[in-house]
Amino acid sequence: MTTDSLTKALDAAEAHCVERGEKLTPVRKRVLELVLEADGPVKAYDLLEALKPGPGSAKPPTVYRALDFLMTAGLVHKVEALNAFVGCSHTHDHDEHGGGAELFICSDCGAVEERHGAPLPMNAPAGFTIQRSVVEHFGQCANCHPG
Amino acid sequence: MTTDSLTKALDAAEAHCVERGEKLTPVRKRVLELVLEADGPVKAYDLLEALKPGPGSAKPPTVYRALDFLMTAGLVHKVEALNAFVGCSHTHDHDEHGGGAELFICSDCGAVEERHGAPLPMNAPAGFTIQRSVVEHFGQCANCHPG
């Protein structure tokens, strides 16, 4: 992500929070920035390291709270299979297409693509009501193919 | 799961391992039994507790090794979003339909339904080759509906 588009994304995120009556505080903004800057999924404790060039502050709850906030706001997704986090690339201009994102994660370069509008559960058991879905695909992106 | 069908499942699992040139050792069999007995997804450290009524033996590596073996053999799945494990209900009579299972997990009663034959990624980015998919749906099963 370029510096320019990063700035734009942060501004958009801030606007998105304000719209929701919430605040993108400095800690939250910094965590989001770090997540967006990263090449791929980021670990919570790597964020923690990045947050404390100075001695004091930045303990685990700091980063987990920020991540919880950002996830609730839809700005960040957790990759459950990796215990790691990715920035949400999807614009929140006119939200609500329901379910969670479908993630495609390149095991070689770490690139993450996000898709929405789950065409998924043709397959659900009779009477099952889905509240939340986790869909994560791992493999090689177009740039990383051996062929 | 009834005692009878549990026994059958364990026998089938044993046969499945032998077919693959591997051994369902006592520890592995006991872990599988505990996973199958459980009502829903089981945590590794709960298995660990269950494994040590006696004082000595049963440290984390014991259970994680057994789980790794059982997962590789396709007898157990990990629920990534819960850091928990479920028995694979699917028969291995004539295997190989490729990708991982699609799990439907009732948040109320813990029941897990497993589906196969991924109808999934209508949606993949161009050129993306999927190696492994994690698909986990959470919600209410037919028995647990409020309505």
Add this chain to the structure above:
DNA sequence: AATCCGAATGTTATAATATCACGCCTCAAA
């Protein structure tokens, strides 16, 4: 201005999940 309130954050500690590294044992193949 003084006070209060609630949200956000700081801080300490600990819980929960998972792996590493090493050594021993057993069993079967050579």
Add this chain to the structure above:
DNA sequence: TTTGAGGCGTGATATTATAACATTCGGATT
């Protein structure tokens, strides 16, 4: 019988995450 691989025991430690409580800060109310 030697030997080698797989499985397991054991102790230590790494990684991921939360609980519980204190403090600060900014806005609303008086």
